[in-house]
Amino acid sequence: MAFKTDTLALPTLNRRHLLATAAAAAATGLSAGLATPALAQSWPAKPVTIVVPWPAGGPTDIGARPLAKLMQDALHQPFVIDNKGGSSGNIGAAMMLQAPADGHTLLLTSSATVVINPSLYKKMPFDPAKDLAPVTNVLRVPLVLVTHPSVPAADVKALLALIKAKPGEYIYASSGNGTPQHLTGDLFSDQIGVKMVHVPYKGSAPAIADLLAGHVPMMFDSLASIAPHIKSGKVKALAQTGARRSSLLPSVPTLAEAGLPGVETYAWYGLFAKAGTPPAVLQQINAEAVKAMKTPEFQQVLADTGSEFVGDTTANFATFVKAETEKWSRLVRQSGATID
Structure with a gap:
């Protein structure tokens, strides 16, 4: 009888174990089911604002607006351009930095704001090297x-x-x-x-x-x-001012061809997030921006503006920004320009 009792008890215990295991699995599955969409929708989880710290209609808009539209179409969240001009981009950039570092407020600006202003202005409302996280270059012309x-x-x-x-x-x-x-x-x-x-x-x-x-x-x-x-x-x-003639203006010589080889410059426009934005979010913004820049629509923007494709990794763009800061700071010192 003892044997029978043991053999009868074993299935009962197994049933209890299986029920407990199933309950735990169900709870884990429920938790995973709740967590997975949250992770998948970490960015963008709401509308994204791209601050352009220059007046509407300027060259920065030429890259910012098509990029915003393409990312909006791909990610199914509104991407809104907010033009905040003044102080060579300082005003808009400083306003952008008031937002949380979550990737939902970005900055798309010309190089002046990031690599020239720090050596030009006696007082800056922010430190580009410390306060901004480079995402990718967008245009260089x-x-x-x-x-x-x-x-x-x-x-x-x-x-x-x-x-x-x-x-x-x-x-x-x-x-x-x-x-x-x-x-x-x-x-x-x-x-x-x-x-x-x-x-x-x-x-x-x-x-x-x-x-x-x-x-x-x-x-x-x-x-x-x-x-x-x-x-x-x-x-x-x-x-x-480029090193070679643009395909958009093949009949217009470079300044070097015109006898002034010392004048070779470019304007570039880059996308930045606020420093402290999680690395995974930065990488996602970078991936989506570069993907948008590879579309036929954006390639047409490049062709129409005489620009080259300059999408890059966050690390390479950060290295480029550092080199550009050194270059333009020399030109600022050489010019003697300064702004209070």
């Missing part, structure tokens, strides 16, 4: 030396004659103090040995507007923003 059609110069040589005829009086506009456009103009002035009058604007768009109206005779600006006005004949393109 040469600048173009353009003039109003009324300027009686068909090439750089003729323009130099006009400038030298009025030393210290000839005006050039830029998108703001310390921007690549400003420093390229200053470098150009040094190369020709004649000082010019710099007129800074709060962004590329208002500077171009005054150039089109004939209020200023010339400026250096990103090919991305000035190309439509060159094509329409509203401005004349005399030279470009």
